[in-house]
Amino acid sequence: MSLVAVREDGPALLDGYRAVIGDGPIRTLEGLARRLRDRRLVMVNSTATGGGVAEILHRLVRLLNELGVSTSWEVMSGDPRFYGITKTLHNRLHGAAGKFQHDDYDYFHEVNRRAARELQLDGDLILIHDPQPAPLVQHRRRPGQHWLWRCHIDLSRAGEDAWDLIAPSVALYDSAVFSHVEFVPPLATPSYLVPPSIDPLSDKNRELSDEEMDALLEPFDLPRKPWVTQVSRFDRLKDPVGVVDAFKLARRQVDAHLVLAGGSADDDPEGAEVLAEVQARAHGRNDITILSLPPDAHLVINALQRRSTIVLQKSLREGFALTVSEALWKRRAVIASAVGGIPLQILHERTGLLTRSIEGCAYQITRALRSPPLRRRMGAEGREHVRDNFLHPREARDYLAVFARLLGMGV
Amino acid sequence: MTGAPEFELVSVVHLVRPAGIEVHDLEELRQALERVPERALFHHTAGRLLRHPATDELPPDDISGWVAGVVQDRETAERMSFAVESSRSAEPMRAALIEVLNSVPLKDRTAHDAPPGGDLVFLTAESVPIPTGDRIQDARELIEHLAEADASVWFYHLIEQPWSSPDRAPLDDWLRSHGAARLAETLFQTAHTGRPLEDIRQRVLRRWRFNRLGQRVAAAAGSTEKERLEAGREAMTRLVRRMNQPGDET
Numbered sequence: 001m002s003l004v005a006v007r008e009d010g011p012a013l014l015d016g017y018r019a020v021i022g023d024g025p026i027r028t029l030e031g032l033a034r035r036l037r038d039r040r041l042v043m044v045n046s047t048a049t050g051g052g053v054a055e056i057l058h059r060l061v062r063l064l065n066e067l068g069v070s071t072s073w074e075v076m077s078g079d080p081r082f083y084g085i086t087k088t089l090h091n092r093l094h095g096a097a098g099k100f101q102h103d104d105y106d107y108f109h110e111v112n113r114r115a116a117r118e119l120q121l122d123g124d125l126i127l128i129h130d131p132q133p134a135p136l137v138q139h140r141r142r143p144g145q146h147w148l149w150r151c152h153i154d155l156s157r158a159g160e161d162a163w164d165l166i167a168p169s170v171a172l173y174d175s176a177v178f179s180h181v182e183f184v185p186p187l188a189t190p191s192y193l194v195p196p197s198i199d200p201l202s203d204k205n206r207e208l209s210d211e212e213m214d215a216l217l218e219p220f221d222l223p224r225k226p227w228v229t230q231v232s233r234f235d236r237l238k239d240p241v242g243v244v245d246a247f248k249l250a251r252r253q254v255d256a257h258l259v260l261a262g263g264s265a266d267d268d269p270e271g272a273e274v275l276a277e278v279q280a281r282a283h284g285r286n287d288i289t290i291l292s293l294p295p296d297a298h299l300v301i302n303a304l305q306r307r308s309t310i311v312l313q314k315s316l317r318e319g320f321a322l323t324v325s326e327a328l329w330k331r332r333a334v335i336a337s338a339v340g341g342i343p344l345q346i347l348h349e350r351t352g353l354l355t356r357s358i359e360g361c362a363y364q365i366t367r368a369l370r371s372p373p374l375r376r377r378m379g380a381e382g383r384e385h386v387r388d389n390f391l392h393p394r395e396a397r398d399y400l401a402v403f404a405r406l407l408g409m410g411v
Numbered sequence: 412m413t414g415a416p417e418f419e420l421v422s423v424v425h426l427v428r429p430a431g432i433e434v435h436d437l438e439e440l441r442q443a444l445e446r447v448p449e450r451a452l453f454h455h456t457a458g459r460l461l462r463h464p465a466t467d468e469l470p471p472d473d474i475s476g477w478v479a480g481v482v483q484d485r486e487t488a489e490r491m492s493f494a495v496e497s498s499r500s501a502e503p504m505r506a507a508l509i510e511v512l513n514s515v516p517l518k519d520r521t522a523h524d525a526p527p528g529g530d531l532v533f534l535t536a537e538s539v540p541i542p543t544g545d546r547i548q549d550a551r552e553l554i555e556h557l558a559e560a561d562a563s564v565w566f567y568h569l570i571e572q573p574w575s576s577p578d579r580a581p582l583d584d585w586l587r588s589h590g591a592a593r594l595a596e597t598l599f600q601t602a603h604t605g606r607p608l609e610d611i612r613q614r615v616l617r618r619w620r621f622n623r624l625g626q627r628v629a630a631a632a633g634s635t636e637k638e639r640l641e642a643g644r645e646a647m648t649r650l651v652r653r654m655n656q657p658g659d660e661t
Contacts, residue, residue: 023559024559024560024562024564025563027560028422028424028541028543028561028563028564031541031542031543031544032539032541034544181532184429190428191428191429192426192427192428193428193429194427347470348480350470381466381467384465384466385463385466388465389462397424398426401424401426405426405537405539
C-alpha cells in the first residue's frame with residue numbers, strides 16, 4: 001500500500017491546458033475548484049504505473065493540486081493470489097471466461113480490509129477507481145465523507161458471479177461514474193456519465209515538428225504513399241484481420257499503404273496468435289506493414305497518426321476507444337465502427353465516418369482517400385469536438401462537479 | 412433605475428445521467444415523450460449547443476437525429492427538428508413533438524424502428540452552476556466580460572435560464588431594469604436563432620461594436636469644433652504610436 005508521489009516539475013499543467021483550450025473553460029474549472037478548496041480529495045486505484053487509469057491519475061492529481069484542491073493518490077496493492085482474483089474479476093466483468101475459487105470472495109475482501117487499515121483515506125471526498133478497491137467503502141467509510149466509485153470498464157456483459165462480488169460494495173457509494181450509458185449496470189446508486197479523456201500535452205498527443213516525425217519514423221522505412229493506419233493491440237475484438245480485408249478491397253480502387261501498429265505480443269499468448277493470423281492474411285503483400293511496438297512507443301504512435309492520411313478503428317467491440325480521440329485531435333480523417341464509445345467521438349459525416357461492415361469500411365477508405373476536402377473538413381471539426389469534450393481538463397471538471405453535487409451545490 | 416445593482420455571471424457544468432427510458436420505434440418514442448423528464452428533453456435538444464459550442468453548423472437535436480439517422484424516417488425527422496427549433500421551453504416542445512408523432516399512422520410508428528443496438532437511450536442533465544466572480548454593473552461591463560467568457564456562461568444566461576423561466580430570464584430582467592432593454596433584446600433574440608454559441612458571441616459583439624461606433628459618431632456630431640479637432644489630434648497620435656510600435660496594442 002502506498003502513497004504515489006506525482007511529479008510536479010516542469011511547467012504548470014494549467015498554463016499548458018490554457019494554451020490548448022483557451023481561458024474560458026479554465027476559468028470555469030477554477031471557479032468550480034474554488035468551491036472545493038477547503039475539501040481534501042483522495043484518489044485510490046490499484047497501480048501507479050501502466051494502464052490508462054494510472055496515466056490519467058498522474059495528470060489529474062497534479063492538475064487538481066494546481067487548482068488548489070488538495071488531492072492525494074493512494075495505491076492499493078496485493079499479493080499474487082489477490083492479483084489472480086482481480087484478473088478473473090476483470091475478465092468476468094468484461095463478459096470473458098473465468099472462474100472464481102470457492103474462497104476467492106473472502107480473500108478479496110480480506111485484502112481490501114487490510115488496505116482499508118493501511119491506506120490514508122481521511123479525505124472529505126474519496127474517489128475509488130475500478131473494481132479492485134471497490135470494497136474499501138465497506139471497511140473504511142467515516143461519517144461526513146463522500147465516496148464516489150469510478151468504473152472505467154464496460155459492464156454491459158458482466159458475468160453475474162463477478163458483479164455479485166462487488167455489487168454490495170458499489171451500493172454503498174454516494175454515486176458511481178461510468179464512461180458510457182451502455183456500460184451502466186442495474187444500480188440503485190445515482191450514476192453519472194463521464195467520458196474518459198486524452199492529454200493534449202503528453203508524448204502521445206503533443207505537437208511534433210517535421211524533423212521529429214522524420215526521425216521517429218525513419219527506422220520503419222514506410223513508403224511515400226497515403227497511409228491508412230490502425231493503432232491497436234493484436235486482439236480479435238479490434239478486428240485486425242477485418243482491417244486487412246477492408247484494405248484489400250479498397251486497394252482495387254485506390255493506391256495506399258496499410259500500417260497495422262500494435263503492442264508487442266510477447267507476453268500475451270492470444271496476442272501472438274492474432275498477430276500470426278494477421279501476418280498470414282497479409283502474406284505476400286508489399287502494401288501492408290505490421291509493426292509490433294513496445295509499450296512506451298508513445299512518440300512513434302503520435303508520429304504515425306500524424307503522418308497517416310486515414311486512421312481506422314475497425315473494432316468489433318470497444319470500451320471507449322480513446323485512440324479515436326487521439327487521431328481526431330491530430331486532425332486525421334477517422335473511419336471507425338459504430339460500437340461502444342466510438343459514436344460519441346465520431347459524429348457520422350461530421351467528425352469522421354462510421355461503418356458497420358468490411359465493405360462499408362472499404363467504401364469509406366476509398367471515399368476519404370479520393371476527397372482531400374472531406375478529410376480536411378472532418379479533421380477540423382474532429383479536433384474541435386475533442387477540444388470541447390475529450391481532453392483532461394473536462395474530465396477533471398466533471399469529477400469536481402460530481403463532488404459539488406454530492407456536497408449539495410447545484411440545482 | 413431599479414433592481415440589484417450588480418449581476419454576477421455564472422458558468423455551468425452539466426452532469427449527465429441515464430434517464431431510465433429507452434425506445435425502439437416511433438410509437439415507443441411517442442409514449443416516452445409523454446413522461447420523459449424536462450431535463451432530459453433539455454439535454455437532448457438545447458444541451459447540444461453546449462456540447463458543440465464552436466462548430467460551424469450544429470448537428471440536429473438528438474431526438475430528430477435518431478429518427479433520421481437510425482430509424483431512417485426523414486420526413487418525420489424534419490418535422491420534429493422544426494418542432495424543436497420552434498420551442499423555447501419544455502412543455503411546448505413536448506406537445507409539438509408528440510403532435511408530429513401523432514400525425515404518423517400507428518402502423519407506421521411501429522414499423523419504423525431501430526436496428527439491433529440502435530435504441531434511443533434517454534439521458535438527463537443535472538446543472539451545477541458555478542459563480543465566476545465577475546460582477547457587472549452596467550451593459551458595457553457585461554459585454555466586456557462576455558467577450559472573454561466561457562461558452563458555458565453564454566449558455567447558462569441566454570439559453571438555460573430562459574428555458575427554466577420562460578417568462579423572463581434573470582439577466583434579461585436585470586438589463587431592462589438598468590436601462591439596457593435594447594441590448595437585452597439583441598442578446599436574447601440572437602441566442603434564440605438556434606446558432607452555435609460562438610456564432611452567437613461573434614454576432615452580438617459585432618452588433619455591440621457597431622452600435623457603440625454609431626453612438627460615438629453621434630456624440631462627436633454634437634461637440635464643438637475645438638473638441639472635434641482635439642479628438643482628431645489624439646486619434647492621429649495613437650495611430651502614429653501604433654505604427655512606430657507594431658507590437659504595442661495599447
